[in-house]
Amino acid sequence: MASSTAPAAAKTALPAGLSREQLLEMYYFLRLTRALEERLVNLYRQTKVIGGLFRSLGQEGESVGSAYALDRSKGDFLSPLIRNLGSMLVQGATPLEILRQYMAKAESPTRGRELNIHFGDLERGFIGQISHLGDMIPVMAGVALSFKMRKQPRVALAYVGDGAMSTGAFHEGINFAAVQRLPLVIVCENNGWAYSTPTHKQTAVKQLSDKAAAYGIPGYRADGNDIVACYAVTRNAVERARSGGGASLIEFVTYRRKGHAEHDNQSYQPKEQIAEWEMNDPVDRFHGSLLSTGWSSGAELDAVDTRVQNELDAAVELCENEPLPAVNTALEGVYASPAVMQPEWYRAL
Amino acid sequence: MASSTAPAAAKTALPAGLSREQLLEMYYFLRLTRALEERLVNLYRQTKVIGGLFRSLGQEGESVGSAYALDRSKGDFLSPLIRNLGSMLVQGATPLEILRQYMAKAESPTRGRELNIHFGDLERGFIGQISHLGDMIPVMAGVALSFKMRKQPRVALAYVGDGAMSTGAFHEGINFAAVQRLPLVIVCENNGWAYSTPTHKQTAVKQLSDKAAAYGIPGYRADGNDIVACYAVTRNAVERARSGGGASLIEFVTYRRKGHAEHDNQSYQPKEQIAEWEMNDPVDRFHGSLLSTGWSSGAELDAVDTRVQNELDAAVELCENEPLPAVNTALEGVYASPAVMQPEWYRAL
């Protein structure tokens, strides 16, 4: 950012060892996540999105904050869930890729095969989830296992929802990571709901971080709407894992302010509850503290907003008129060999 | 027992609300379990047992003690594992049934279809396990669910090994029971080993009872080789469940003194460890305390031993010459309807 627009002097010491540039970058990803989802809502209303649209409204802080705690220069790795758009952007996914996915474009990362943010890139260090909840925990344990076997100082981070913690796959995966002392950080996003199911119908524990006790690993807990707190607790768990301390579990206490997906009218969520959490919006909070602390200037933040909007304008424009995948590509890449499947006989008639 | 052989007067107050008759009956089941397994070893050596033979040597106390804590008059229910021969005998399984199972006799409870103690009886209140570890936890949660739905004051008890606790099925089942507040008591037999795998390679927790914390239910722990302690802690959990308190987890700390099965030379188990636990034998301990406390007389206990041997002589003799199942029975009972499957065409040639 042009230093001319920088505040005279920070009133408060910088938090969690973050620099002003980093704080501003986190704000950028926060805004980018929020704004990109808003664009997607418009496209969804115009029926340009194929399949459902999943919002992370109110949860952008923990997604961005936790992913930002990884060290990309060291090759850290993550596996996002449907509401971790922010984490993927931090890890290097581009708005254009996200838009292409949601619109099933030929140029989308999965070439129109998988929906929404179900995609990954080994280079940039993220693996897309599959729908079956919990399955990514064992898979990410395997990624962490490869780090340990090769003595690489890398860390893997996997997200899991309050609901997905009920799956057998979650249990098998976290226990495996714990007993093998793998560099895996498991982030539980306790947003109060699993589709229409409140957390108290999902489990009898009060704090989801208590589940760590069943695996002999540390359980941490943080305000999921405080991006800096999320960064700090995750950073600590990540460095602990990197230095051989093994796996850990973090619970972010947050709230899903939209329905499970756009089609869901969220009638089961108390209006007051939603309103209450709206007052606790992670973007507003971070914007406010950046200014009150003097870590950033209003001009800097406005510049970020403008940059975000410009980037999205460009991406949407570029994406919208792109073609859908060519049909013959559907038969490619089931196997390394054979590389292409034969069309069914009846198509040759 | 003939009161003439009763000790003049008990030196010590009777434990855990148990009567002299009950203590003597527990001793009977303890001896019966031990002696029946010894008969099975002989039959195994004579290759009269079909399939493997699994011992509970050193664990008979927790099996008998925990099962004895159920109230059969109220229709309590259990699901045993491979080393819960004692539990099944308490619940009403007979030595003859066990022998027939191990020898695949036509008259065996499963008619030669399933091995060893994999059988059940809804009337007497036990369901046989399948081999796939962990699967009985959800099933027993369902049994407990039926009690709750029908407002029956019945309790279900399910056993799980230190190893089986790593399975996804265990996690899904115990969490379901916990959140639904079902009358289910889950008994973990921590015998130090899962086949050749020591508990510390199975999980990073120190005490398996700590896993209860992940489900928001109480976790209890007891000396698995003290039959009265096992009875008492289970009784407490059972009555808690019966009075609507919901599920709980009990860990019995014990030891598997034989290999996983008779074929296993248990080379991986430290000799001293085995010897040490031999000094802590649950049958000897109970025998000793029954006498030292004056709860029973030597004559009474000898009478039990004689009774056990006589019963087993009769059972073995009866079973040995019984026929194997008739081949055509193999096609019966896959479905309620059709009741019988058709033989394959080539058998009609």
Place this chain on the structure above:
Amino acid sequence: MAELTYLEALRQGMWEEMERDERVFILGEDIGAYGGAFKVTDGFQQKFGEHRVIDTPIAEAAIVGAAAGAAHMGLRPIAEMQFIDFISCAYDMLTNYVATARYRAGLPTPMVVRGPSGGYVRGGPFHSQNPEAAFLHTPGLKIVCPATVRDAKGLIKSAIRDDDPVLYFEHKYLYRRIKEEIPEGEEILTPIGKARVAREGKDLTIITWSAMVFKALEAAEKLEQEDGLSVEVIDLRTLLPMDDEAIMASVRKTNRVLVAHEDTRTGGVAGEITARINDQAFEWLDAPVKRVTAHDVPLPYAPTLEDFVLPQTDDLVKAARWLAAY
């Protein structure tokens, strides 16, 4: 006479059985106050209470396992999979525990596992599956796949009353797309194990089930119009146990058979059907039994790709012409 959708018929069937038999209950994810992802159980919890319409954690193995335990004790559970794709998480429980309980241990296990299956809805690889083939190989299970509004009701009612575990695979594409008049108060019980002749014909038979039945009927109509071909369409309805009689009767009549299903080809149900025809009616065949199925790939979600991978009416028409000319 009320016109019902496929989904309403399914609802009505469960509703009637729950009113008739208090042993019947439902468990699954978000089925209570919310009424299920597709609103199949909307209003059920209000009517029958929380103890008979149970919201569960996200744990398919526990849902199916608990249903089995309750069934042993004399209840009649209906386990809903939010999407049938997630039944794979209960595969072990279903194939090893549930399917074998009666044979192993004489344990009655009357239960239904049901959920929305099928593609043509842009659902992608994990919200479009047809799991018939995964369970056809399991003695002890029964599998039904209703194609009509009437059978959506008749088969769920029969499944609930059946003394064996039944997998009821409803097709989400049909939920609100088909309507039928269902007489009030008529007790509709579609027999499990019996196929249905969806259209009479004499030149050629298309054997299929579920949503594909309508593509077959469309194709038959077109072939009648354009080629004057008389095509018989068999709606199997039950896949396990399979109605060999109905299949062979049609084969003996038309001597030419297409087996069509929405799912991928290799290892699919059409293979079993082809083997049975070859085995029991070989001499009646004037042409090879041909399969029209999806391509052997995971189902992609882009419209262009999904439409290419899945079999379409036009594919049936072309295949039928080829077969008729054989």
Place this chain on the structure above:
Amino acid sequence: MAELTYLEALRQGMWEEMERDERVFILGEDIGAYGGAFKVTDGFQQKFGEHRVIDTPIAEAAIVGAAAGAAHMGLRPIAEMQFIDFISCAYDMLTNYVATARYRAGLPTPMVVRGPSGGYVRGGPFHSQNPEAAFLHTPGLKIVCPATVRDAKGLIKSAIRDDDPVLYFEHKYLYRRIKEEIPEGEEILTPIGKARVAREGKDLTIITWSAMVFKALEAAEKLEQEDGLSVEVIDLRTLLPMDDEAIMASVRKTNRVLVAHEDTRTGGVAGEITARINDQAFEWLDAPVKRVTAHDVPLPYAPTLEDFVLPQTDDLVKAARWLAAY
């Protein structure tokens, strides 16, 4: 020249690959110090260390899922199921995650899942399974089933080197029952996807794999002796992808086919094979393709019952005579 058992050949194959390629590692239950329930990995941990021979908790979904994650990162895991029956606990992970990873996301997933399968050993319903049919329907997976000592070695080596996930189903009945001379130092790599003519013949073909190959060879010998019938035996070796060429070549030669497998009939692999023959070589058939399989029941363990439920050599002989006389 050393005589090796089937089990030793499998061991040798893994051993050589682990020596050749440090990316190869094994994970599973009790495989380390203990060397596995059947001692297949005996001595491996001593030789290759705890980091390449990993004892896991009892958690098949985690074993398979972790193998997949490690495979994405460039390693070459071999996941052992203590008995292959427990692969059902990883069914979701294999069919939804592992099989689709490349197609969905371009993720390379070179891994092997292996374990002791098969019956004739009084193992009962849960220690005798043949899971081929459960996975044949999954595009993205490969399935191999070695019948010979040479292929036990050649297929595990090829499976480890393959860039796709491979299910390697070894037959525990063969572990120590068959021996073969395997030249020291010869690099044996059985091609995946290629069947083997186990015995040449001209009157009739028996298509099978794994332990059933030996029953087929016994039957062929008997038919030669007693009926002067020349029976060809095809050992498929790989079930997915299937070697249609080899199958059709034999069909065109003998015009009569028995498909035999140890597993139950309905929904079994024989159905797919029958459909392929019917589809690709219908005109060459002088008789219906007949299946000789186990009966459609869970496998009971009493010797009388197991021997009745599973197909025996004598059944193949009778079926072949029927077919030859057709």
